[in-house]
Amino acid sequence: DAMVIQNPRYQVTQFGKPVTLSCSQTLNHNVMYWYQQKSSQAPKLLFHYYDKDFNNEADTPDNFQSRRPNTSFCFLDIRSPGLGDAAMYLCATSRGNLNTEAFFGQGTRLTVV
Amino acid sequence: GQNIDQPTEMTATEGAIVQINCTYQTSGFNGLFWYQQHAGEAPTFLSYNVLDGLEEKGRFSSFLSRSKGYSYLLLKELQMKDSASYLCAAFFKAAGNKLTFGGGTRVLVKP
Numbered sequence: 001d002a003m004v005i006q007n008p009r010y011q012v013t014q015f016g017k018p019v020t021l022s023c024s025q026t027l028n029h030n031v032m033y034w035y036q037q038k039s040s041q042a043p044k045l046l047f048h049y050y051d052k053d054f055n056n057e058a059d060t061p062d063n064f065q066s067r068r069p070n071t072s073f074c075f076l077d078i079r080s081p082g083l084g085d086a087a088m089y090l091c092a093t094s095r096g097n098l099n100t101e102a103f104f105g106q107g108t109r110l111t112v113v
Numbered sequence: 114g115q116n117i118d119q120p121t122e123m124t125a126t127e128g129a130i131v132q133i134n135c136t137y138q139t140s141g142f143n144g145l146f147w148y149q150q151h152a153g154e155a156p157t158f159l160s161y162n163v164l165d166g167l168e169e170k171g172r173f174s175s176f177l178s179r180s181k182g183y184s185y186l187l188l189k190e191l192q193m194k195d196s197a198s199y200l201c202a203a204f205f206k207a208a209g210n211k212l213t214f215g216g217g218t219r220v221l222v223k224p
Contacts, residue, residue, distance in 0.1 A: 055211070104156050104157075
């Protein structure tokens with residue numbers, strides 16, 4: 001059974017129209033990460049939550065926001081998608097201070113038209 | 114930052130062995146992962162090293178030297194299905210262990 005679930009798998013949005021991607025987990029992990037991955041590039045960390053504490057990467061554009069209403073769910077909000085935001089968005093979780101692997105969802109492929 | 118460096122691309126023959134090297138900044142280092150990623154799919158976990166030494170898991174082995182900031186992934190008896198990107202990623206001590214990826218190494222296995 002999938003432990004980190006991302007919905008939808010494919011999302012098409014219009015240029016400038018706000019879009020929200022969702023991630024849920026059944027692992028009860030403290031940490032949830034959002035990555036952006038463009039074609040033939042490695043995943044780039046946008047931000048991560050340790051419980052409710054939000055940690056933003058210095059180079060993450062203000063256009064990207066996140067919410068974590070509870071342990072199980074985390075959302076990525078793109079306020080005004082541009083063509084350059086088309087990418088695969090990956091959600092991952094880990095236990096935090098315990099050294100175990102990070103578990104990834106299947107990703108959401110975002111297309112901006 | 115936490116620079117993680119690995120070669121961009123490698124080519125090998127089916128049945129052969131390939132070693133993918135990864136170097137990282139040692140400050141705040143808290144564990145290293147290798148992931149395999151096929152095109153269009155999410156990364157899948159291969160191995161985790163936190164102590165020095167070699168971890169063997171079937172055809173795949175991973176080595177870590179903390180003092181040198183160095184790891185490698187060894188793929189033995191290569192199969193065509195091993196053609197994929199291999200991502201080196203490290204935990205760095207920050208709130209909840211920040212997981213950062215290297216640029217990935219694309220491995221092409223030829224018959």
